[in-house]
Amino acid sequence: MKLLEVKGLKAFYRQTQALYGVDFELEEGSITTILGANGAGKTTTLRSISRMVRTEGEIKFDGQDITGLSTEKVAALGIAHVPEGRGTFVRQSVEENLHLGAYTRKNKNDVANDIDRVYAYFPRLMERRQQQAGTLSGGEQQMLAIGRALMLRPRLMLLDEPSFGLAPLIVQEIYEIMARIRDQEKASMLLVEQNANIALNLADQAYLLETGHVVMSGESEVLRNDENVRKVYLGY
Amino acid sequence: MDLFLQLTLAGLAIGSVYACVALAVVMIYQATDHFNFAQGEMAMFSTFVAWALYQVTGSIWLSFLIAVALSFIAGIIIERVIVKPVENAPIFNQIIVFIGLLMIFNNLAGWFWEHTTKTLPSLFPKHGIESTLISTHNLGVILFTLLILGVTFCFFKFTKVGLAMRAAAANPDSARLVGISVGWMLALGWGLASAIGAVGGVLVAPIVFLEPNMMSGVLLYGFAGALLGGVNSPGGAVAGGLMVGVLENWARQYVPGGSELGLTFALILIVGVLMFKPAGLFGRVIIKRV
Numbered sequence: 001m002k003l004l005e006v007k008g009l010k011a012f013y014r015q016t017q018a019l020y021g022v023d024f025e026l027e028e029g030s031i032t033t034i035l036g037a038n039g040a041g042k043t044t045t046l047r048s049i050s051r052m053v054r055t056e057g058e059i060k061f062d063g064q065d066i067t068g069l070s071t072e073k074v075a076a077l078g079i080a081h082v083p084e085g086r087g088t089f090v091r092q093s094v095e096e097n098l099h100l101g102a103y104t105r106k107n108k109n110d111v112a113n114d115i116d117r118v119y120a121y122f123p124r125l126m127e128r129r130q131q132q133a134g135t136l137s138g139g140e141q142q143m144l145a146i147g148r149a150l151m152l153r154p155r156l157m158l159l160d161e162p163s164f165g166l167a168p169l170i171v172q173e174i175y176e177i178m179a180r181i182r183d184q185e186k187a188s189m190l191l192v193e194q195n196a197n198i199a200l201n202l203a204d205q206a207y208l209l210e211t212g213h214v215v216m217s218g219e220s221e222v223l224r225n226d227e228n229v230r231k232v233y234l235g236y
Numbered sequence: 237m238d239l240f241l242q243l244t245l246a247g248l249a250i251g252s253v254y255a256c257v258a259l260a261v262v263m264i265y266q267a268t269d270h271f272n273f274a275q276g277e278m279a280m281f282s283t284f285v286a287w288a289l290y291q292v293t294g295s296i297w298l299s300f301l302i303a304v305a306l307s308f309i310a311g312i313i314i315e316r317v318i319v320k321p322v323e324n325a326p327i328f329n330q331i332i333v334f335i336g337l338l339m340i341f342n343n344l345a346g347w348f349w350e351h352t353t354k355t356l357p358s359l360f361p362k363h364g365i366e367s368t369l370i371s372t373h374n375l376g377v378i379l380f381t382l383l384i385l386g387v388t389f390c391f392f393k394f395t396k397v398g399l400a401m402r403a404a405a406a407n408p409d410s411a412r413l414v415g416i417s418v419g420w421m422l423a424l425g426w427g428l429a430s431a432i433g434a435v436g437g438v439l440v441a442p443i444v445f446l447e448p449n450m451m452s453g454v455l456l457y458g459f460a461g462a463l464l465g466g467v468n469s470p471g472g473a474v475a476g477g478l479m480v481g482v483l484e485n486w487a488r489q490y491v492p493g494g495s496e497l498g499l500t501f502a503l504i505l506i507v508g509v510l511m512f513k514p515a516g517l518f519g520r521v522i523i524k525r526v
Contacts, residue, residue, distance in 0.1 A: 050413060075415035087410035089403050100403050103396070104415035148414065 003028040003156055003188050004049070008057035011044045011212075018044040020212040021057065026156070026190055026205070031182060033191040033199040033220070035233060036209035042192040043084050045209070046158045049190075050074055050081045061156070076104045080149035081158040086141045087148075090134030094125055097133050097144055101151030111151070118147040121177055139170035146174070150181065156188045163195045171195070175202055196233040200224045208233075241369050243485045249374035250443065250457075251481020252381035256436030257451075257458030258465065258473040259385065260429035265467050267405035267425045268323070270330055274337035275433055276455030278314075280448060281341045282307040282434030283441050284349050287356050296357050304434045311430025315423040323422075345448040356441040377439045384435055385474055388428070392470070401425055453499055457484065460502040463509045466519025475518060480505065 004026040011019040019041045026032045036042050047053045049061075051071045059067050066074055075081070080101070089097050098118055102111045119126035122143040128136060133144060142162055149157050162178070163171040175198055181187055182202075193199035200206060200220045208216040208223065216223065223229050230236060257275060264272045272278075286296075286303035293299055314337070322333050360376030392398035404411040404421035411418050436458075437451065444450050457480050465476025480502065487494045487501050494501075509516060 052409070052412075070417075071412035072415045072417050075413055081413045083410065083413060087407065087413060089407050089410060091406055092399070092403065096399055099396070099399060100411070100414050100416075103400055152414065 001028045002026070002060075003062060004190065005060040006045075006049075006058065007060075009045070009048055009059065010056040011041070011048045012054045012056075013044075018053075018212055019048065019055075022209070022212070022214050024207050024214065024217065026188060028155075028188055029186050030204045031189040031191060031202055032205040032207070033193055033203035034207045034209055035193060035196045035199060035223075035229075037194070039211070040209040041212045042194075042209055043160055044212075046081060046083075046160050046190065046192055049079065049158060075152065078152065078155035079158065080152040080154035080156070082145045082149045082160060082162065084160040084164070086138075086145040088133045088136070088141045088144060090132070092133055093130050094133050094136070094144060095129045097148050098125075098151050101148035104152065110153075114151055114153065118150055121150070121181065122147055139166050139174065142166060142170075142174055143177075146178070146181075150185070154187065156190065159189055159191045161193055161195075162191075163193060163198060171198060178202060196229070200234075238369065239489070243489055244482055245370040245378075246374055247482035247485030248478055249370070249377045249481070250440070250485070251461070251478035252377050253436045253440040253443075253454060253477075254457045254461045254481050255381060255385065255474040255477030256432050256439070257454055258461035258477040259388070259470055260433040260436070261458055261462050262465075262467055262470050262473040263425055263429045263432075265462070266470070267401075267422050268319075268330075270327070270334065271459070272337075272429070273331070273334040273455075274341060275429065276451035276458065277338045277341035277345075278307070278311070278430055279433035279437035279454075280451040281345050282310075282430070283356065283437035283446060283450075284345050284354075284448075286434070286438050287354055287441075287446055288349070290356065296359055300359060300438050303438065304431050307434035308427040308431040311427035312423045314430070315426035319426070320419065320422075342448050349448075351448060354446040356438065356446050358442040359438065373442055381435075381439065384432065388432065389471070397424070453502075456499060456502045456506075457481070460505045460509075463506055463516055466516025469516065469518045472516055472518030476516065 002025050006024050009019050009022040034042050048055045051074050098115050105111055124140055125143055162174055191199055203220045206220045206223045207214050260275050282303050286299045289299035289302055290296055322329050358373040360372050400416045401421045404416050404418040408418045440454055461477030461480040462473045465472030484498055
């Protein structure tokens with residue numbers, strides 16, 4: 001079943017157009033990645049879904065058009081956005097950050113259980129649960145951002161460059177945990193990455209974005225074996 | 237020694253009022269990065285509302301509670317109707333709006349209730365404690381303020397809405413992404429600030445006389461307290477307010493000619509803090525790693 005369908009998406013920052021009619025879809029329970037260089041429009045695509053930028057075109061989540069909703073209403077539908085820069089609440093504690101992730105949920109017991117579940121995925125966060133989140137390392141803040149998104153019990157996770165600015169070992173650790181999350185939570189993810197190699201390893205479907213246009217799409221395997229993609233984005 | 241104690245305790249009492257105003261100012265500042273210059277006049281107006289209700293009901297506590305509740309609602313409405321439309325406007329436009337609010341409330345109060353001074357009775361009984369060190373009103377003011385501040389602290393620290401309000405103020409984009417309606421959190425902040433200001437107004441009215449300009453001095457001391465404690469620290473603002481109250485009382489007594497120089501003292505404090513310790517005494521420096 002199609003969880004997300006995007007058709008003819010155009011996005012604008014004031015007068016500047018960033019997307020020029022982007023189409024893509026995401027199957028429920030699958031991971032789709034959007035690859036591209038700096039400025040290709042990857043972050044803008046995620047921001048369009050979360051209604052943080054002015055758009056034209058169609059965005060359907062679970063069959064429902066969401067272009068008329070506010071950002072907080074989109075979140076309440078079960079779309080958890082891990083933003084560029086991780087969006088940490090720096091002055092709040094780690095645990096308060098997780099509680100904020102569950103803001104739209106009512107059942108306190110479920111929330112408490114889910115906090116334990118997040119700590120099981122990320123034991124390092126448990127060690128730092130009372131610490132001010134701004135003092136965490138970059139990798140820990142990325143873990144916290146993913147944990148915060150999980151607290152929504154999301155139907156769809158939007159992940160904006162989880163590898164950004166992190167050491168290769170940390171990136172590997174985070175991607176291993178994301179794979180576990182996919183297997184155990186049956187979560188659907190829309191993953192934006194510059195690091196094409198690691199994203200193609202995780203994702204089922206891939207789209208390649210260049211200056212606001214989709215220039216290529218297909219199974220991750222297909223893109224990986226494409227000669228152009230290999231040269232330009234994978235570097236071998 | 238008795239005189240010193242008396243001065244200190246009276247300073248704590250008036251400082252409690254400054255603390256309320258400082259806290260109200262800091263709450264709005266944290267969410268919007270602006271000082272609400274109208275905070276004092278809004279508190280004055282609330283106090284007049286309490287006075288008007290007192291003329292009708294004859295019960296000061298009932299009037300007080302209704303006035304605080306009305307102030308809460310009015311704060312929300314002011315944010316939604318007047319402040320929200322300019323939230324993305326340049327800073328000067330916003331300041332003009334705050335000053336406009338100040339003048340509107342000042343003039344409305346003069347129009348409704350005239351500029352003659354009124355007396356509002358104390359919330360606390362005249363005779364309760366037999367002490368030469370502190371009056372019952374002042375003792376009541378201190379304890380009651382501590383109670384209000386404690387409740388406010390617990391609200392922000394331990395409730396879901398309180399946490400959401402802090403998150404919305406600190407990082408509005410992320411707050412929206414977890415489903416928090418940032419606009420309503422701001423409005424709620426205005427409501428709370430306005431209610432806390434009303435508490436301060438009713439507490440100070442028996443000391444300074446009720447008239448449309450009664451809060452101008454108090455607001456200045458409140459600003460001084462907020463700056464001294466640190467504009468990004470609610471707890472610091474409260475401590476700052478109390479300290480300003482005590483320091484002011486000492487200065488009035490012990491500095492030659494000090495009795496005439498109260499407001500000057502507040503201004504010197506404001507300028508001094510801004511020059512030498514802009515973050516204030518308790519202002520947190522946010523630690524950030526990237």
